[in-house]
Amino acid sequence: MYADVIVDIVRSEADKIFEYSFTDETIKTGSRVIVPFGNKKIEGIVVNVKTECEYSPSKVKPIIESLDPVPALTAESVALMDYMRKTCYVSRAQALRLFLPGEMRKGKVKEQIVRYAILSDGFNRSEISLLRKTAVKQKEFLEYMLENGKTKISFANEKFGSQAVKSCEAKGYIVVTEEKENRSPYLTLSAAKKDIVLTEKQTAAVNEILNTDKLATLLFGVTGSGKTEVYLNLIDKAIRQGKTAIMLVPEIALTPQMLSQLRARFGDAAAILHSGLSAGERFDEWWRLRSGEAKIAIGARSAIFAPVENVGIIIIDEEHDGSYTSESAPRYATADVATFRAKYNGAKLVLGSATPSVDSFLFAEKGEYNLVSLPDRINKKPLPQVDIADMRQEVRRGNNTVFSSALREELKRCLDSGNQAIIFLNQRGYSKTVICAECGHVQKCTECDVALTYHKEEDALLCHYCGAKYKMITACTECGSKFLKYGGTGTEKVVYDLQKMFPEAKILRMDRDTTKNKEGHFKILSAFSERKADILVGTQMIAKGHDFPFVTLVGILDADMSLHFSDFRSAERTYQLITQVAGRSGRAGNAGKVVLQTYSPDNFVLRKAIAYDYEGFYRHEISIRKATGFPPFYDIVRVMIKCDDERAAVETTKALYGELLSFYNQNKEKFRFFGAMKAPIKKLQSQYRYQILMRTEKNDKEILDTVYYSSEKYNRGKIFVSMEINPNNLS
Ligand code: ADP
Ligand code: ZN
Ligand code: ZN
Secondary structure (H helix, E strand, C coil): EEEEEEEEECCCCHHEEEECCCCCCCCCCCCEEEEEECCEEEEEEEEEEEEECCCHHHHHHECCCCCCCCCCCCCCHHHHHHHHHHCCCCCCCHHHHHHCCHHHHHHCCCCCCCEEEEEECCCCHHHHCCCCCHHHHHHHEEEHHHHHCCEHHHHHHHHHHHHHHHHHHHHEEEEECCCCCHHCCCCCCCCCCCCCCCCCHHHHHHHHHHCCCCCCCEEEEEECCCCCHHHHHHHHHHCCCCEEEECCHHHHHHHHHHHHHHHHHHHHHHHECCCCCHHHHHHHHHHHCCCCCCCEEEECCCHHHCCCCCCCEEEECCCCHHHHECCCCCEEEEEHHHHHHHHHHCCCEEECCCCCCCCHHHHHCCCCEEEEEECHHHHHCCCCEEEEEEEEHHHHHHCCCCCCHHHHHHHHHHCCCCCCEEEEECCCCEECCCEECCCEEECCCCCCCEEEECCCCCEEECCCCCCCEEEEECCCCCCCCCCEEEEEEHHHHHHHHHHHHHHCEEEEECCCCCCCCCHHHHHHHHHCCCEEEEEEECCHHHCCCCCCCCCEEECCCCHHHHHHHHCHHHHHHHHHHHHHHCCCCCCCCCCCEEEEEEECCCHHHHHHHHCCHHHHHHHHHHHHHHHHHHCEEEEEEEEEECCHHHHHHHHHHHHHHHHHHHHHHHHHHEEEEEEEEEEEEEEEECEEEEEEEEEECCHHHHHHHHHHEEEEEHCCCCCEEEEECCCCCCC
């Protein structure tokens, strides 16, 4: 027999299908194998099995070994891999890597085998007394075994010494067995099963999702409208039909909360996949899904590649979230992959959000998605009232702190009444920048063209782009002046100031710095939901999805921050962020309140957000996109040219631009914009960045192919050229 194999090498020369021969009958489409490649042995995946080969049979080499007893990849994964290769412009090996946990590919993790001691069948208590007097430990061990039965060898070794254990085995008193044991993440995680009866609206939503002849439904439900219960119900129905489910959330931080709800309802049938797990846990959870033992995959973006078969439902919660677009190669949009999988399996796809992306809402308007709305909170609880605090007036009144008087008063009221508050600020660290008061010099990263952020706890300057860490300065590096100013407040300083204002309050901070450790997110969130703290200060990590019943106040410190990004999506992002953060308030008993601080209180987006007028916002935004020629009406195609040698980057940009220009000149009617320039961040991690930016007609395969294949020719040596389609981040 012969096999078509993709080898795990990301080099364009290796981006082909290679033929090998085999006799091992366990080898099938999807099997992981080791094959000879040049003079090396390389891992690969069988993507097709056949009886004849195209290459001359005498030259075809045999597969060296098969790595798993059952194929690691499903037939669907192999088909999806091929689809991604064609639509996302990735090599076969790059696509392949999406489907296997990284540590499995390199064979670094194996199943966890645990060894146990069991007393031999014929063992009799009287044998203990026959042991030599000095064999105290052996006697103790055997007594223990008589009392407790099956015991972990590792435990026995520790307690009685490995010598004693070995002797008992040698004498035949005990036998050692080996068992595969799953490493399960979040073992302590559990939730009581809520006995919830769906409301009429929720039931109608479930039915509409299942009965529509459309593949995908946009579930547009305000925060707290009970979308999660709708998801759980849909998953339940799928499982009852013997099918599987994929449930995606935008942030790793949200997976434990969802997992606990799934476990409460479905027990071990839920498995979690995300990069924050240990290698062993990920490996085991992955195999639990692959083997069909677990039926529900939950995770962030990459869990869309979960190895489940016979999928009945795919849910993308908070579908508008930017994290669903992969920003580095392989670049893909999760909804596209989900659409492929839903089609392949005849499954339903649900995209849920209180603030749908304008792209998705347009799809719903055009009828490509089925639109289902949940316009009210559960029990008709009102959405929290949002008060605007005009920070210009605060400054005029002489308040130079980051807290408006309104927020301060509300905080006091909230804490006095024993409730909890959330303070949101999208800036971590202590101060955003350090500026010289004399010459105005801003401390920058030497590797990147960005300002450094001061972190007080570490007493260091950190680059938020490359992670580089510098010693804090005591004097300006340009003029030597000792007068340094801090510009812009970060979460560390907010906690510091709050603690001064409310010395009694317990405050938690959640941002990338406090969640570095394994299960770090989980620990902070559970402490807060167990009311071990009164205030939670955080970045956008705390904006999404969390359900804290005792939060009655949300403070948004700087609502304008994201408005002023020079990105066509900044209005949309601001609207979403405000609605999402505000939605954390007043979800259970008490009415919630939100204080939104801004320097532009009359801004249209803010006005729409505080009125919860999504459709009003959407109409306005979509008309602007249409008039100006931006997505979802046109595609943004960006070619990024990076090199540590600026001249080489410029030359490459010029050459590629010249080549594309002739194509542009022949196809001008398809372009709204075509130009080459420095990227907004002109240097990152020592690489100079130039770009060719285009706005083109949507989904034009000819343009995309031309741009991609031209760019690839220049992607050589130390020059990195890559193409992005509608990137989320244009910096
Ligand atoms: P969303 O995901 O839309 O923000 P959730 O699903 O988290 O909303 O629901 C908000 C709150 O309402 C949760 O505490 C949830 O347990 C509760 N809830 C949802 N559906 C019902 C229902 N049918 N009856 C009672 N409570 C419900
Ligand atoms: Zn200076
Ligand atoms: Zn840097």
